[in-house]
Amino acid sequence: MTIDKIFHDLKIENHKDLLGFEWLNSEDSYPGTDLPFLSKDFIHIYSRQAGLSQETIDYLCCRLIPLVKSNPALARFMWHQHYLMNICVSPCRPDAGGFPQMEHLLGTDGYTYNLMLALAGYPAAGEIYKNLCIPEKIRNETFADLRIWCDFFKQTSGVVGITPGILSWSLLYLKGKLFQLGRLQFMPGIFRENIIVLRNMKTGNVQAFATDKISYDATGLIVNKSEEKESQIIGNPISPDGYIAPPKQTISLYDWFPIVKPGDTILDIHIPASGPMTIDACANSIKQAALFFPQHWPQYTDIKCFVCRSWLFDPQLKNILSPESNIVKFQHEFYCFPVIHENSHDSAIWHIWGDRTQYASVKDYPQDTSLQKAFVSFMLNNGRFRCGGGFFLKEDIPFGRQIYRTHSIKQN
Secondary structure, rough: OOOOHHHHHHHOOOHHHHOOHHHHHHHHHHHOOOOOOOOOOHHHHHHHHHOOOOOHHHHHHHHHHOOOOOOHHHHHHHHOOOHHOOOOOOOOOHHHHHHOOOEEEEEEHHHOOOOHHHHHHHHHHHHHHHHOOOOOHHHHHOOHHHHHHHHHHHHHHHHOOOHHHHHHHHHHHOOOEEEEEEEEEEEEEEOOOOOEEEEEEOOEEEEEOOOOOOOOOOOOOOOOOEEEOOOOOEEEEEOEEOOOOOOOOEEOOOOOEEEEOOOEEEEEEEEEOOOOOOOHHHHHHHHHHHHHHHHOOHHOOOOOEEEEEHHHHHOHHHHHHHOOOOHHHHHHOEEEEEEOOOHHHHHHHHHHOOHHHOOOOOOOOOOOOOHHHHHHHHHHHHOOOOOEEEEEEEOOOOOOOOOOOOOOOOOO
């Protein structure tokens, strides 16, 4: 069966240029329609490792296996996707987020198809974790991210499975780049924000400054240009609650010294939807991460700070939610900063309700939790959500003291 016929039969011709990558090498390794990961034994073993429910396991075994095996074109394409994700070593291979959503062919089983592709990578991931000497407990907690997303889509859309975007996300932990440590997930990275963080030599105060040429509006949520010279920084300070503060100020580098700057090593924080994010639970996670990464990767001994970018850092949330909200308390632990996100409003809605198109209007959104009720009220008053970010300095562990909440943006 030729690549042209397969893409034609599956009605995905517009993906051929992108996903035909290394097709011949994929063909050489193709085992036929009896794919190794399409067996009941495989699904039972790795579904349990991912923490999937028995209902999901049964659905995979009774529905997806026969569906794929009965369609040779689909089986061949599924192997090719598996090859690109888990076998191909080229850095130019297509990202799984660009895989076609197979709903046009499989209906809602297109989500289940993506779930099976994620599970197909678990054996190789297990070897990666073994070689990295990652404890089994951390491996299992990290691998259970797949269950969290399955639960989300089942609850919000009533489907079994995940989207191509979440399939792409799963590769972060399947390749040993992201780990669940207690309540939070962490991934080593580089500080890429348009800010520099300074500490005053006399008072110890921390101040974030805008450093790049981008515009900001009257609310102070987007920054403008600052100029870094040999002995001073001229620009707009960022208040700890995440707003830009005009007018420009000048800070002398004889009085202040940089503690975080673009290019520094950081730990990115991700917050899975796995229950309450209490301060105690988050503090425990951050403590674990500060020890875990230097222990397994010596190059991460010089981690400068923890950084989180999320709709959860929308500075408006402190006015929408109760001061006792875990989200508001979490924000207060960080020095917040504005970020640019083209779809920030839709992102917040998606994380709470999933696919918004299933509802005729905002009034129809479920309001089963206090957060959902507060968000609906905000939107009915023409409110629009933003994304934001925050950093917490490694040197300021232990987490949980709200040390950035009262900092002034004035020089000392």
